[in-house]
Amino acid sequence: xxxxxxxxxxxxxxxxxxxxxxxxxxxxxxxxxxxxxxxxxxxxxxxxxxxxxxxxxxxxxxxxxxxxxxxxxxxxxxxxxxxxxxxxxxxxxxxxxxxxxxxxxxxxxxxxxxxxxxxxxxxxxxxxxxxxxxxxxxxxxxxxxxxxxxxxxxxxxxxxxxxxxxxxxxxxxxxxxxxxxxxxxxxxxxxxxxxxxxxxxxxxxxxxxxxxxxxxxxxxxxxxxxxxxxxxxxxxxxxxxxxxxxxxxxxxxxxxxxxxxxxxxxxxxxxxxxxxxxxxxxxxxxxxxxxxxxxxxxxxxxxxxxxxxxxxxxxx
Amino acid sequence: xxxxxxxxxxxxxxxxxxxxxxxxxxxxxxxxxxxxxxxxxxxxxxxxxxxxxxxxxxxxxxxxxxxxxxxxxxxxxxxxxxxxxxxxxxxxxxxxxxxxxxxxxxxxxxxxxxxxxxxxxxxxxxxxxxxxxxxxxxxxxxxxxxxxxxxxxxxxxxxxxxxxxxxxxxxxxxxxxxxxxxxxxxxxxxxxxxxxxxxxxxxxxxxxxxxxxxxxxxxxxxxxxxxxxxxxxxxxxxxxxxxxxxxxxxxxxxxxxxxxxxxxxxxxxxxxxxxxxxxxxxxxxxxxxxxxxxxxxxxxxxxxxxxxxxxxxxxxxxx
Amino acid sequence: xxxxxxxxxxxxxxxxxxxxxxxxxxxxxxxxxxxxxxxxxxxxxxxxxxxxxxxxxxxxxxxxxxxxxxxxxxxxxxxxxxxxxxxxxxxxxxxxxxxxxxxxxxxxxxxxxxxxxxxxxxxxxxxxxxxxxxxxxxxxxxxxxxxxxxxxxxxxxxxxxxxxxxxxxxxxxxxxxxxxxxxxxxxxxxxxxxxxxxxxxxxxxxxxxxxxxxxxxxxxxxxxxxxxxxxxxxxxxxxxxxxxxxxxxxxxxxxxxxxxxxxxxxxxxxxxxxxxxxxxxxxxxxxxxxxxxxxxxxxxxxxxxxxxxxxxxxxxxxxxxxx
Numbered sequence: 001x002x003x004x005x006x007x008x009x010x011x012x013x014x015x016x017x018x019x020x021x022x023x024x025x026x027x028x029x030x031x032x033x034x035x036x037x038x039x040x041x042x043x044x045x046x047x048x049x050x051x052x053x054x055x056x057x058x059x060x061x062x063x064x065x066x067x068x069x070x071x072x073x074x075x076x077x078x079x080x081x082x083x084x085x086x087x088x089x090x091x092x093x094x095x096x097x098x099x100x101x102x103x104x105x106x107x108x109x110x111x112x113x114x115x116x117x118x119x120x121x122x123x124x125x126x127x128x129x130x131x132x133x134x135x136x137x138x139x140x141x142x143x144x145x146x147x148x149x150x151x152x153x154x155x156x157x158x159x160x161x162x163x164x165x166x167x168x169x170x171x172x173x174x175x176x177x178x179x180x181x182x183x184x185x186x187x188x189x190x191x192x193x194x195x196x197x198x199x200x201x202x203x204x205x206x207x208x209x210x211x212x213x214x215x216x217x218x219x220x221x222x223x224x225x226x227x228x229x230x231x232x233x234x235x236x237x238x239x240x241x242x243x244x245x246x247x248x249x250x251x252x253x254x255x256x257x258x259x260x261x262x263x264x265x266x267x268x269x270x271x272x273x274x275x276x277x278x279x280x281x282x283x284x285x286x287x288x289x290x291x292x293x294x295x296x297x298x299x300x301x302x303x304x305x306x307x308x309x310x311x312x313x314x315x316x
Numbered sequence: 317x318x319x320x321x322x323x324x325x326x327x328x329x330x331x332x333x334x335x336x337x338x339x340x341x342x343x344x345x346x347x348x349x350x351x352x353x354x355x356x357x358x359x360x361x362x363x364x365x366x367x368x369x370x371x372x373x374x375x376x377x378x379x380x381x382x383x384x385x386x387x388x389x390x391x392x393x394x395x396x397x398x399x400x401x402x403x404x405x406x407x408x409x410x411x412x413x414x415x416x417x418x419x420x421x422x423x424x425x426x427x428x429x430x431x432x433x434x435x436x437x438x439x440x441x442x443x444x445x446x447x448x449x450x451x452x453x454x455x456x457x458x459x460x461x462x463x464x465x466x467x468x469x470x471x472x473x474x475x476x477x478x479x480x481x482x483x484x485x486x487x488x489x490x491x492x493x494x495x496x497x498x499x500x501x502x503x504x505x506x507x508x509x510x511x512x513x514x515x516x517x518x519x520x521x522x523x524x525x526x527x528x529x530x531x532x533x534x535x536x537x538x539x540x541x542x543x544x545x546x547x548x549x550x551x552x553x554x555x556x557x558x559x560x561x562x563x564x565x566x567x568x569x570x571x572x573x574x575x576x577x578x579x580x581x582x583x584x585x586x587x588x589x590x591x592x593x594x595x596x597x598x599x600x601x602x603x604x605x606x607x608x609x610x611x612x613x614x615x616x617x618x619x620x621x622x623x624x625x626x627x628x629x630x631x632x633x634x635x
Numbered sequence: 636x637x638x639x640x641x642x643x644x645x646x647x648x649x650x651x652x653x654x655x656x657x658x659x660x661x662x663x664x665x666x667x668x669x670x671x672x673x674x675x676x677x678x679x680x681x682x683x684x685x686x687x688x689x690x691x692x693x694x695x696x697x698x699x700x701x702x703x704x705x706x707x708x709x710x711x712x713x714x715x716x717x718x719x720x721x722x723x724x725x726x727x728x729x730x731x732x733x734x735x736x737x738x739x740x741x742x743x744x745x746x747x748x749x750x751x752x753x754x755x756x757x758x759x760x761x762x763x764x765x766x767x768x769x770x771x772x773x774x775x776x777x778x779x780x781x782x783x784x785x786x787x788x789x790x791x792x793x794x795x796x797x798x799x800x801x802x803x804x805x806x807x808x809x810x811x812x813x814x815x816x817x818x819x820x821x822x823x824x825x826x827x828x829x830x831x832x833x834x835x836x837x838x839x840x841x842x843x844x845x846x847x848x849x850x851x852x853x854x855x856x857x858x859x860x861x862x863x864x865x866x867x868x869x870x871x872x873x874x875x876x877x878x879x880x881x882x883x884x885x886x887x888x889x890x891x892x893x894x895x896x897x898x899x900x901x902x903x904x905x906x907x908x909x910x911x912x913x914x915x916x917x918x919x920x921x922x923x924x925x926x927x928x929x930x931x932x933x934x935x936x937x938x939x940x941x942x943x944x945x946x947x948x949x950x951x952x953x954x955x956x957x958x
Contacts, residue, residue, distance in 0.1 A: 149334065209755055211751060246461050265465060
């Protein structure tokens with residue numbers, strides 16, 4: 001091959017450096033960069049993104065300076081202290097514990113669990129969908145039956161039962177339990193896209209080029225559905241904030257003495273709190289709403305940017 | 317068609333069997349027993365032992381499972397340890413409340429979603445369309461239990477427009493007065509559920525109508541001079557109605573799963589609240605029965621929707 | 636010995652139905668075909684869409700699961716996956732696809748696309764790999780700046796050249812060209828075909844050239860097989876097929892070649908209608924009772940046609956008289 005190529009092409013090793021430098025000058029930005037440029041052009045979305053990132057960093061760092069066990073000690077003297085009194089910025093709850101500090105630690109815990117849940121369940125769901133969609137036939141059939149079965153399970157109930165079975169659970173086991181039940185939506189979305197993607201000729205070309213199945217799945221097909229992956233993961237993150245907080249609200253999420261946005265909202269279960277001491281639960285509720293809305297807003301704009309770069313022909 | 321439906325139902329059978337086994341084993345794995353706390357704390361351990369034995373709690377698990385299944389087929393789900401009454405009767409009275417709320421919410425959802433979807437499609441790409449899209453999107457993103465709490469706070473406690481607990485007021489008389497009281501109690505959760513659960517129906521209807529708008533038969537009708545109002549009413553809407561109706565199945569299963577939250581917030585005596593209570597009392601018989609019922613209802617709801625959709629919409633086919 | 640020998644190849648797709656989803660019937664995409672491809676030649680496989688020609692091509696390159704029959708290469712049956720692996724079969728047999736856009740991964744740069752088979756089969760070091768890619772680009776007539784661009788930045792003809800560059804990267808012995816130019820403009824078609832021919836001469840490659848267009852095939856192929864409903868109806872040299880077609884289906888295809896000479900338009904049309912008339916009248920003579928082609932019978936050493944023995948003799952005779 002080499003001789004015949006050398007014979008028929010006037011390019012030789014001597015030109016290599018010059019030509020590759022020339023080509024670098026002409027290089028096209030990758031589609032990820034185009035999506036990013038589109039995203040940057042959307043000013044409100046950039047503001048939302050900056051606020052989300054700043055907020056997450058703030059609670060992560062601020063929570064380090066709060067002594068949680070000490071904060072969670074009961075202080076009868078400050079029973080339901082109103083906001084602004086006795087140095088309580090947002091008041092105190094029935095146990096005299098400061099709401100503002102609980103909010104910071106709670107947000108840290110809730111966001112942390114939502115992130116962990118998103119990483120685990122999305123990774124699993126993406127792999128499941130890719131594999132199930134790429135290998136049709138028996139593998140797909142089996143994987144679909146498992147999917148059907150998981151869809152039938154009443155998720156919240158199953159999680160509650162599991163949480164009561166496991167005696168000493170913490171944030172990590174809790175995240176794992178949630179992950180068992182929250183990969184299906186992603187997997188179905190990814191599977192249907194993979195099915196149509198697998199029929200395209202570039203997959204056949206990769207096969208004839210000797211590329212193995214798993215390499216085709218993860219380095220040929222996956223980049224082609226990357227915008228879908230990013231959008232879906234962002235939206236799952238917003239949804240997953242509701243998962244942990246919801247169960248903590250019911251009393252089956254994080255243990256009582258670990259603050260979470262959900263346990264704070266659970267203060268509203270007491271009719272006295274919900275009517276008179278609104279500061280014990282309302283800030284947490286509003287925080288969840290703002291977080292979910294801004295994260296999914298960012299997700300929406302990412303989707304729009306991906307669509308726009310698609311119109312330019314760069315993305316899939 | 318009938319064959320595919322029958323096959324779907326046949327595939328459901330092993331699923332239900334696995335579910336029942338799973339649920340049974342999970343319930344067994346839960347710590348504690350139902351008697352220690354419920355009877356007189358000074359009770360004799362021998363008496364406790366006797367109670368456990370009487371209830372077959374010392375048998376090997378497969379024996380217990382088998383007994384459970386046999387009783388299941390006789391319509392006997394056992395006795396609730398907490399309430400000391402047959403589980404079937406206990407759940408029966410609660411199920412009526414839960415289903416009543418779910419059906420009511422679904423009807424209200426359609427009342428809100430159908431006009432919105434039609435209106436959005438009619439003004440596709442214009443301001444009303446964007447507003448409706450943002451509305452459905454925002455309502456979809458916010459975790460529903462937060463909405464329920466804020467709703468019950470504002471409309472229940474602060475404004476006092478709606479009752480905040482129970483399914484019927486204690487003073488309600490028989491007949492019409494009782495029905496009205498029941499309706500009054502589900503009004504707020506129903507409206508909230510409907511206002512915040514429109515996204516699926518609105519978006520499906522919108523895309524369905526937009527497809528129809530661009531289809532040849534509508535163009536033909538338009539070119540023949542049929543007024544636009546009639547086109548929407550007689551052609552587009554009617555064709556889109558059945559697939560939309562199919563969403564009722566999905567909608568009810570979604571509401572069932574949300575019932576744990578709704579019923580906790582409103583202290584509404586349905587199956588969801590019963591489940592939460594039974595968990596704290598370790599009332600196995602009730603827990604297993606409820607998980608099984610919810611699982612089967614999930615299956616049936618999805619099956620119903622899938623069947624309707626596959627009949628009316630050739631794009632969606634049962635595999 | 637031929638480069639590739641296809642024997643009695645069958646590809647059937649099952650139709651599942653009934654209560655238990657049993658296989659109740661099958662679509663016979665390819666239904667028992669045999670032919671040989673010689674080294675260095677271009678073998679044309681012609682048929683209308685749905686005739687099974689693409690499925691045949693995909694089977695030869697190893698993309699399709701074969702129901703029965705064999706494809707022999709270097710004495711091994713490559714319908715078995717293990718044999719393909721041990722031979723590094725796709726190092727020697729490559730494919731050019733019809734849709735140049737969908738056959739190039741839109742998320743990969745041209746360098747990575749062309750280097751893909753090299754990375755899997757030749758394991759070169761970085762510089763010699765890049766040099767090889769640059770030379771390949773040069774051979775297919777593209778500049779070096781193409782290296783870091785994406786497929787969508789090229790025109791259809793250029794993309795098809797990139798597809799060709801990828802296919803020849805490992806210096807294969809055989810390239811399956813599945814309708815390589817039918818998605819291109821006429822002016823570009825000739826360009827791509829000519830340089831496929833040039834590459835063939837320079838690297839001594841065989842092509843299995845799949846097309847529905849007998850005009851293009853005439854330009855490219857020495858030997859031609861005509862396919863209809865999963866079976867071969869006629870095999871022969873270019874001369875056999877174009878000047879002495881025997882099967883009515885071949886005659887129909889030939890009549891369908893567009894005539895560029897406008898002055899003879901009426902005459903051409905009359906001839907086409909005549910062939911169509913004969914086809915309708917004599918259809919049951921040329922096909923068996925299930926509407927499928929008969930087994931091939933040899934007429935001359937190079938020419939075979941799918942006809943009952945008697946009819947073949949008769950037609951051969953008529954042909955000689957006419958000549």
